[in-house]
Amino acid sequence: MxxxxxxxxxxxxxxxxxxxxxxxxxxxxxxxxxxxxxxxxxxxVLWSRTLELLDRGGEAGAAPFVVAGFKAEAVNFVAGNRMIGQVGMGDVRSPYPYGLMLxxxxxxxxxxxxxxxxxxxxxxxxxxxxxxxxxxxxxxxxxxxxxxxxxxxxxxxxxxxxxxxxxxxxxxxxxxAGETLDADWVLADIHMHGYPFPDSEAAVHWHHDGVLIIFPISPGRYRVIADLPSSGAEHPHAATLDQVQALIDRRGPPGLVAYDPIWLASFRINGRKxxxxxxxxxxxxxxxxxxxxxxxxxxxxxxxxxxxxxxxxxxxxxxxxxxxxxxxxxxxxxxxxxxxxxxxxxxxxxxGTLRNPIAQAVRNIAGQVLLGLTDVRHAVADTMTEVSIGYPDSPLNGSGLRGGPAPGGRVVPVAGCAPVGSGSAPRFALFAEPTVATADLLRRFDGLLDPEVRPGFRDGAIWLVRPDGYAACAAEDPATIAGYLERL
Ligand SMILES: Cc1cc2nc3c(=O)[nH]c(=O)nc-3n(C[C@H](O)[C@H](O)[C@H](O)COP(=O)(O)OP(=O)(O)OC[C@H]3O[C@@H](n4cnc5c(N)ncnc54)[C@H](O)[C@@H]3O)c2cc1C
Missing domain, CATH: 3.50.50.60 (FAD/NAD(P)-binding domain)
Incomplete structure (x- = not known):
């Protein structure tokens, strides 16, 4: 057993x-x-890609998470009282084009x-x-x-x-291996009134002193994060509401009032792996x-x-x-x-934590120029929501073809089809026109292939997609797909 x-x-x-x-x-x-x-x-936050993967399991897929959460649809970047730009997530190619606050x-x-x-x-x-x-x-x-x-x-x-x-x-x-950054960070989950953006939008405020980030959690409730000069302590003292209000007054938009804290904490940032x-x-x-x-x-x-x-x-x-x-x-x-x-x-x-005033000025100008470009905004949104994650150098990658996802690339979930990898066994899926060749592959690799064939990307070609929704290989010749599965 x-x-x-x-x-x-x-x-x-x-x-x-x-x-x-x-x-x-x-x-x-x-x-x-x-x-x-x-x-x-x-x-x-649960990002789009995590929700897509959660959708493969449970009785109701990602639905219980979506029902319990709150959709954040954009992030605003602000320097002082100047709007630098906004990254929206509405155009992300995913059934979940948002950050789910939960x-x-x-x-x-x-x-x-x-x-x-x-x-x-x-x-x-x-x-x-x-x-x-x-x-x-x-x-x-x-x-x-x-x-x-x-x-x-x-x-x-x-x-x-x-x-x-x-x-x-x-x-x-x-x-x-890695490092501990030489700064203290304040974290506060609080109620606030006077937030100038819609409650479905987060805000990153770049200030001479440091950064102040505000995420909506649910209407009227927010997460505030800000950096402070290092106290030198390994475990800095937890923030107080007065300290958070002072940071908001100095770095954030005017008229924002914090009250009823739910959780006040401080931490230091480690980058290690x-x-x-x-x-x-x-x-x-x-x-x-x-x-x-x-x-x-x-x-x-x-x-x-x-x-x-x-x-x-x-x-x-x-x-x-x-x-x-x-x-x-x-x-x-x-x-x-x-x-x-x-x-x-x-x-x-x-x-966000640049200290040099010249570097801050360059950042603000460059930020405004770059976030003015549609392609840059889309690239930032795809990175943030993690839909751009892929495995281009994976040892599992087989042959590729033009016209569809490259080996190791994410395959966008298809509306109306079960998510690849759902069900009670880890199965690869074929994306192709159903033909005698695909039927033959399904018969030969019964336990390893999902019986549902999804729409192809190109006539006369078969894409093989892994149980986690990334392309494994693509070929016109079904024998190449069979060879890949046999090698597994
Ligand atoms: C203050 C704070 C704010 C954060 N904010 C964010 C954020 O905004 N966004 C974000 O993505 N991440 C954030 N994180 C990080 C996030 O919480 C972690 O990345 C996440 O919890 C990692 O999950 P995990 O399951 O790997 O580990 P954990 O959540 O740490 O879970 C580990 C579990 O292992 C158990 N355990 C430990 N040792 C043993 C043992 N020897 N035997 C048995 N059980 C053991 C622990 O009890 C714990 O339940 C934050 C973390 C903190 C502390």
Whole structure:
């Protein structure tokens, strides 16, 4: 019998991974040392690409998240009292052309409900204390807080989704290279009146002193983030409402009044990442593998997408459909994305916190010029919503053709068709005209191909799309597609 995959950590990443594995019929154990899920709003936004991937699972796809959240449709950039530009998300080619504002506590609640419907209960107050990775599995020691008992578990696979201070990462001695930025940051979830933009729009205010970012959470409730000179403390004191109001008065629009704080915090920004996400039978995902500036709100989304990437591959290997080599692509694909996210978040933070007045003036002029260009605005929106993420250098990429997505490129979900990768098994999909050749492929690769053939991109050609919605290969000759599937 297949041993359960052991997932350490039931944050948004561990929950996403467990939900995906469970719906693919893979036994899974999820342990978390905390007694309950977070009650903090922490990561506030689910971007378009994450919603597309969530849409592949659960009874109602992404709908429960969309119903619970609040749609942010644009981001305004302002310098002093000058409007620099606006990036709208309405033109993003996705069924979800917006950032969905949803406190992390709610995202976790909805994922927990999804997991529970798959018949998996989270084992709380159970800590992964130590482990040993062997050639063919992992031996793990779990510590139960209820009675102090230590349980030794033998698992085939261990996934460390145990956050920024990951025990799994430490146990692997995986270097977490990077830096801590020399600034304190204030975070406040508060009520405000006098916000000059529609409640569906966020605002980034560039000021001589630093940056002030305002995200709507729901009508009348906002997340405010601002940088402060470094106090030198490793854990800066939590912000106060007066401090937040003073920052708003100085850097933000006039007449904005903050009241009824829900959560006031301070933090320092770390930009760190491991070099490899796979260590034999152990993997790292989410904050355990990468942490970065919250600028751009990509941290949790990147982690959840690590989980989506790993789940279908692990499921195919555990089911015996594919060889273990498939799993190597997890690290190369997701580590490349992690590098990009780290760089982009660092750049955004640096641009927002420029101190030199000449550099600030250049930034403001360049920002206005660039955000005046439609192509630039679209590129920024695609990056922000993560629909531009792809795997152009993936070892899984096969041949390509003009006229459709390149190998490793995202395939836009097709209205009226089930999302690729939905259902109870990880299946590739064909995008082509239904012909004798496609019927033959479906017969030959019964367990690996989705019976629903989606509309093609070009006459006489077949695109093969992975269970996570990225193009695998394209060819006019069905034998090329068959060869690709056989090699898996
Ligand atoms: C103040 C703050 C604001 C943030 N704002 C944003 C934002 O605006 N946008 C954004 O994208 N991200 C934001 N983040 C980051 C975001 O919260 C993380 O990226 C996200 O939580 C990562 O999810 P995860 O599942 O990888 O890790 P976590 O959410 O940290 O979950 C890890 C889980 O593992 C458990 N665990 C740890 N060690 C063990 C062990 N040894 N055994 C068993 N269980 C263990 C923990 O109890 C926890 O439940 C913010 C974070 C903070 C702190």
């Amino acid at each position: 297949t041993k359960p995959v052991l997932v350490a950590g039931a944050g948004p990443v561990g929950l996403t991974l467990a939900c995906e594995l469970a719906r693919y019929g893979i036994p899974v154990r999820v342990v978390d040392k905390a007694a309950a899920r977070t009650d903090k709003s922490k990561a506030l 406190p992390q506590s709610e995202t976790e609640r909805l994922l927990e409900e999804r997991l529970s419907r798959e018949g998996v209960a989270i084992e709380r107050r159970v800590e992964l204390a130590s482990f040993t990775v062997r050639r063919d599995g992992v031996e793990v020691v779990l510590r139960h807080a209820v009675d102090g008992r230590e349980e030794v578990v033998s698992a085939d696979w261990l996934i460390g989704c145990d956050g920024a201070h990951s025990t799994v990462r430490h146990g692997l001695n995986a270097p977490f 491991v070099g490899s996400y796979r260590w034999g039978r152990a993997f790292l995902a989410g904050d355990a593998a990468h942490i970065h500036s919250p600028a751009g709100g990509q941290g949790m989304n990147t982690g959840m997408q690590d989980a989506f990437n790993l789940a279908w591959k692990l499921a195919l290997v555990i089911r015996g459909t594919c060889g273990e080599r498939l799993l190597d692509s997890y690290s190369s694909e997701r580590s490349a994305v992690g590098d990009e996210v780290l760089k982009a978040a660092g750049r955004l933070t640096a641009v």
